[in-house]
Amino acid sequence: MTLQTEPRPTAESEPELVTSGAFDARQLVSSLPQAVRKLNPRDQARNPVMFVVFVGAAITTGLSIWHPSVFAWVVVAWLWFTVLFAGLAEAVAEGRGRAQADSLRKVKRDTVARVLNDDGSITQMPGSELSVGMRIVVEAGEVIAGDGDVVEGIATVDESAITGESAPVVRESGGDRSAVTGGTVVLSDRIVVAITTEPGETFVDRMIALVEGAARKKTPNEIALDILLTALTIIFLLAVVAVGPMQQFAGEAADPVKLIALLVCLIPTTIGALVSSIGIAGMDRLVQRNVLAMSGRAVEAAGDIDTLLMDKTGTITFGNRRATAFHPADGVTEAELADIAHLCSLADETPEGRSIVELAADRFSTALEDQGFSTALEGQGLSTALDDRGRSRDDYVAIPFTAQTRMSGVDVDGVEYRKGAADSVRAWVGTSRPEVDAIVDEIAGRGGTPLVVAQTGKILGVIELSDVVKPGMAARFAQLRAMGIRTVMVTGDNPLTAAAIAHQAGVDDFVAQATPEDKLTLIRKEQAAGRLVAMTGDGTNDAPALAQADVGLAMNTGTSAAKEAGNMVDLDSDPTKLIEVVGIGKQLLITRGALTTFSLANDLAKYFAILPALFSTVYPQLDALNVMRLHSAQSAIVSAVVFNALIIVALIPLSLRGVTYRAVAPARLLRRNLLIYGVGGVITPFIGIWLIDLLVRLLPGMG
Structure with a gap:
């Protein structure tokens, strides 16, 4: 494993990394019935701050019946209303999740599955009775009855009901594109699927539970915030309890209604009412982008990520590395090199292997057209098929690629042919050729991937594979750098190729010649240094690293093992979406922090409204604190209580959309939020309470 560092350009602008989620004011009205249903002690007890308001409202109701007054x-x-509006915030967030869940339920169909028995016979049974390990046969036009992995065949599958993408996708046995989801439709061919989940635990079932909020648990940050809010509530409760005796000592009768109003206005009701909706909305924003988070904790962890590991192929580059040229060694013709490269690739089912076969056929079709072993090796013809030299399929031994050898090839009549990474082939041959080494360095230097071709004891030349960096990647990595996130590109390529791609893409570091064990080691090393790590993956060999990472984004096209190991699944299978996931996580944390700051700051104005009102008759000097010049003690208290309730409704859209996040330095972000939500949280209540007082003073009994 080789770790290198490249200096990177700085971001020249501050583009938005995450846009706000959608919000419709009609959602408030449609969610009112659900908010009313939340007015029960069991629901209220889950939120300590609002439970205090609930108890205070109940006590005040009893006191008002005993001694009624306007x-x-x-x-x-x-x-x-304050308690109701707190439930309304959560109801709106949950309502959006239920709407998404309703659309997912349409995917679930009780289909009849054709189970393939061990003796080759087929038994039909309802899809709801399938169990793990069963194999089902699915043909064109049929619905896949359960989640599983393709173990035989290849087919195009319509996954639009899950991903929203109308273009069909290819699912095939072996490799990292074998997982299929129950409820999707096979469009062509025939596949055999091994069921991997029990009924009721399918991918769609889990999605429905998560987006509805039924499976949502409080995250560590939410628990910590709950502890803080509970502590503040207890402190203010003790302070308000002490105010009563102080009033009596000063010669003024304590009014329990006023004291309860004071308590409700002083405790952090705003953030207490909104904290749940903020968390639900954060997961909802991920679902809107076709990312399923297995827990709210994963979303929050994404917001705190320090290191981002990303595969090169398919993430930073398009991933369609194709053979573009043959570079023969001295004394070898290009046609001879193409012939051997073609031979080494006939049993190679990777996209790179297929592209080598295609390039050789395109460039030298005459030399290769009579080789019947092509059909034989691919398994499409008879085992007795002969090549032009009179050999049959049995005379060819295909050597598959492995992560350890980093080579593949074929053995024929005692002669071994190999293609693979330059250092691996050189070690296998036991020698090197200067002109071939120069070609390898040249190809790697311009960002290509060199594959060296050799036969027993002799290096024959190099196949050039080319890949292209996706447009805009440098700008996106610059955004991450501005967020304080270190980006690391992980690739199995040689150091020269990795360095060229890393420089072009703009990542901070790169790991070359990486094995699955190297990924796991790097993640553990970063975590041991106190950093949070995120990574993407789609293969079974990525599962250990996905499980170890703080944020593991598995591709929906990948294997079931990868999807089980990660704590997020991208339904679109776009590895670059991890950048958006990080932005959404940061947006969630910033939204919660901003509204907490606003909630604590706006209590200041309530002090100036209610405290002078409680003691102004005994201590006229306190009237100097009545900077808003409120009409009377009663109107001041009512105005503060009304503002306290209305501000919750006013902030519901912000809690659901989230605070707009831009990739800027943390210190600058903190200054901006303190200015907007700290200073704004102090000023807004002064204006709001004063305006409400102008209306409240018109009510009878407020003089």
């Missing part, structure tokens, strides 16, 4: 009943009404 002031008391107005306070009662708005205390219940």
